[in-house]
Amino acid sequence: MFRHQKELQFEVKVEGPDPMLARQIQEVLGGQFGEMTVMMQYLFQGFNCRGEEKYKDMLMDIGTEEIGHVEMLCSLISQLLDGASPEDQAEAAKDPATAAIMGGINPQHLLVSGLGAMPTNSNGVPWNGAYIVASGNLLADMRSNLHAESQGRLQVARLYHMTKDEGVRKTFRKMLARDRYHQYQWLAAIEELEEKKGIVVPASFPPEAEQEAQPEAYEFWSLSEGDASSKGPWATGSAPDGSGEFVYIAEPVPKGHAPNPPVPATELHHDLDEKKIQK
Structure with missing residues (x-):
């Protein structure tokens, strides 16, 4: 059973609109290593887990947390799009320099989602279920989880330097801290599983x-x-x-x-x- 709580895990409050940044953040929402991927990966690993209960419980804990991270990013993107009306864009685009900059804005944020986040990457490519790994082998899956968190944290760290908005950066710092813990978590699980079965997957061969x-x-x-x-x-x-x-x-x-x-x-x-x- 899942139950939604209205409050976000961490505060999300931007200083001002930034449609370009909103487009860039779509990558860590709906890209290959975005929050939608780790959310679905951990949940499906948990749903299908047949081993020790502690592993299933841990996967469900972290997978459910990632649902909250998806919501945080959706809120962040929506706030960055607030005030980005078609009329304002058309007026600003009269200046050639501004028009060149605005060429990177995702038009689907206006045309498709009405100033909301979408399940896509930064180029508008829809999120793909093939991004996730849920093999049924705990050690193989935990290593894949470590890889996903490493790539995801790397991308958030790069985004952190693409903005001076302190509100956005504060949200990113929370996500970076949680992604760091998640790497610790998967490393601990990997070490424990390697001690039990060995380092080569699958141990049964x-x-x-x-x-x-x-x-x-x-x-x-x-x-x-x-x-x-x-x-x-x-x-x-x-x-x-x-x-x-x-x-x-x-x-x-x-x-x-x-x-x-x-x-x-x-x-x-x-x-x-x-x-x-x-x-």
Whole structure:
């Protein structure tokens, strides 16, 4: 059961209208790493969680918090659009310099949403359910969550420097602080799960099941010009789980044969020269 409370999690109050910033904030609302994505990702992971109850409870806690963050951003965007009427824009656009600046304003904020936020990114592309990850594997999902929070916090930090509006910045500081905590949270969950099962996903397919492919689990193949990559910890020393030693392959060679598929039926109109192929 979900229940809406009218008060926002944190105060949202801007100093003045800024339609351009409103468009930019759409990215952290409805973009690939926006609040809509983490909201849906954590909730679907929680809905489908079949493991320990504490993980399900934690996912539902944070997913529900993200619903509140979506509402905060909607309020922020709406306030930044207040006063941005079509008449005012038309008047301001008479000045060439102002018109050039206003070219970046999202016209859908006027035409489609009536000065409201939308489930889209900063270019008006609709939010996509394919952005979310809910695999049913807790460790894989927690790592995806850490990635999502890292990218989301990065984008909010960039937005923070795009405005001098102290009201907007105050809201961003709250979001940055919460996103920092969320990274702590996922890191703690990842560490606990790795201690239980190991660091490789899925743990239920152990290394010995790889059989003859075992050596390939420790080889770094140098496939670009130069050898700078050989200096990294991924190319020398022990694997993180202690199961083997890394090997740097400076001149890797193919281990398979060149494919030679048969000529398809003529009804497929492939237009291939069969005689040359047969030779």
